[in-house]
Amino acid sequence: MKRFTQRTLISTAIALATFQAHGAGFQISEHSASGLGRAFAGEAAIADNAAVAARNPAAMTMFDSAQVSGGLSFIQPDVDATLKSSNLGGAETYSDVAPDALVPYAHYVRPLNDRMALGVSAFSNFGLATEYPSDASAGPAAGKSELATVDFNVNFAYEVNEQLSLGLGLNAVYADASLVRNAGNLSPFIPGTTATTEIAHLEGDGWGYGWNVGALWQFDENNRLGVGYRSQVDITLDGDYRGTSNTTSLVSGQTVPGEVELNLPDIFEFSGYHKVAPKWAVSYSVMRIGWRSFEELKATGSSCTSSDGVGVCFLNEENWEDSWRYSIGATYFLNPTWTLRAGFAYDESPVPEEYRTLSIPDTDRNWYTIGATYTASEAFTIDAGFAYLNGDTVEGTESKSVATYNFEAGGDAYIFALGANYSF
Template sequence: MKRVTNRTLLSAAIALATFQAHGAGFQISEHSASGLGRAFAGEAAIADNAAVAVRNPAAMTMFDSAQLSGGISFIQPDVNAKVNTVGTNPASAIPNTTSDHSGVAPDAIVPNIHYVRPLNEKSAIGVSAFSNFGLATEYPSDSAAGLIAGQTELTTVDFNVNYAYKITPEWSLGFGLNAIYADASLVRNAGAAAFSSTDLQNLGLTSPSDQVTNLKGDGWGFGWNVGVLWEINENNRLGLSYRSETDITLEGDYRGTSSPSTVINNTTVPGELELNLPDILEFSGYHKLAPKWAIHYSAMRIGWSSFQELRATGSSCTSTAGAGVCLQKDEKWDDSWRYAVGATHYLNNQWTLRAGIALDESPVPDSHRTMSIPDTERNWYSIGATYKASDNLTIDGGFAYLKGDTVSGTETEGGVPFTFEAGGDAYIYAISANYTF
């Protein structure tokens, strides 16, 4: 049972975070309520509030006054899973077991705040705090799939400082630095299916809900971002931006049961995991076709090919991958694309209406889909509005419905075979305020 009991330091925490029906992989795009209302179409070119600094720092040169923007997004997933254990002979070793779970992805609140300040007619600075990756899953402690399910949480916070300069009346460049904090926790249980195995009983476990793994860890990583904006004319502009890959070393503690051949036996030991957050390339366009109508679009490539494996290490660990290796699991994700198109209607002096649709590709190949990563393609349908409360204050609201497919797969963990079906939808609500000084 080494592969079960020696899981350490967040390896499955990152994998299970993907089980939510939000952005593909474990990406979060909720940087503004206005962006949500148009399915984040045109984000690197529109610049209707200070949140644009996150998507394209070059667009900060479009501001002629300082602005503070902040808001929250409420993510409400509706994710269900059915897990079957394939029985072994004799059946008393591992019986056929089925678990149906609903609402395994909890609700989440994602805040954001941004500030942009022009320095002169040609340059501007900005600071932002937001999240690009994260969220969680919660399975019952007595689930049949306790070995591959449980409670998992991954949270990241990105602190971004940006500078932009207008090199000509049409062209602007931007550059930023990022400090990213990541925190994760993971709990795994024996599970009703694997609990019948002699190996687990020999470890002194008395119930399927007994914990076999409990770990926590955190760490910091640093990256950069750049962008360019081409203002073709007053009504047409294009934006291109790039956010670098960020490597974070998560350091923390592991506590759990272990096979007698290792020294980990209900004690706490240190360990670490290298987390590679993907790079992001985005191209956007904005075109005002009439006094009251505009269209916008985006194509975003997320470099998930950096997520090739989960490798957790610790001096006290032993696994089939060798001494000092707590977990070695191939993921082999592919780069994925997100496409969005939207429209804005400038209704009157007080109200702006918007809508958008998007296609969010999954980075998980069918050949490597597991219970911990049953990621699927998603379709976004969004609407939103902005209300101008005064010359200085505007209020944004947005709503998106994300429809995901149902997928199936097989997985063996700790010698226990599983088959599964998983899928679901999500609803995202956002509100934000923008104050111009």
């Protein structure tokens, strides 16, 4: 039971039950309101505002003047999960297990001369939040979880010639994670507990560092291609853990220090933009997310002892696979004041079916998006975007120690984004 308690906990802390609310796994794509309107198609090539620095730093050479872009995305998931049966009893349904979330972003691009540009950005590439009832029968596998990351990115771009621009950047990523797990239908096996008793409570944070590069090829003013690559970032989350059963060498309920290694995947994107008529443009993107790096979640601490070895608090195999995202968008230049957008994206899940769990009921999903930009003046524009994310209901079986859970999960999500851009 001790080993079960430890190994189940953190694996769900960074897992995603809000699988419809973001990109594959626990990726976040909300870097701009304009991009949301076209399903983020063509993001590495369009450069219609300073947010392009987050996807392709080379495209910063397209700016003739400095620009600041900022905004906020409101994510409203509608995700339900059902514990269909358990060998310990307790079939039940959990409604709205994913709370609403706000995701801000800010970008600044400044040309240094005719060939060089500098940019800074603050945004998030990964995050999650889940909240199951404290008295849930599946409490050991589904409780409260939160992961938040902030990427601080500095970029430089250089125009090699009229067709080719190159860019590179450095990233400092801050991550903060917390979770609570309850005894649920395991309480009869853990002395002195009820279903709502916290059997684990974890909080931790840390920093990781990475880099990014990009290239932009302009055939002419109406046609261009872009590529961007963002490196894997490894973060050590340092924090505290307490629970009813920590390790064989600890007193029940004691708080002990520990750390978790989190490997955020690399991202590669290829994009195109083509203005096919005076009022129409099409864009597209193909993105690969390197989730193969997410092989395991391992927590260590000097006070821990388990069957996995001295100093290992838990070890949970994930075995995710690389995933792909495909998107296509259209832009209509209605008049000098209004620009309209629409898009569609298909997002693959990185979680193999045999590794799907109640805390990671991830599945493929479809994005349907619309958006608009209002040009208030030559210097000031306002962007708005809306997305509807739809995914299938999936089933799975999860076995942990003496407990077996048969479940299904599914739902939709809605994303609303509002942003503004100012050139000076």
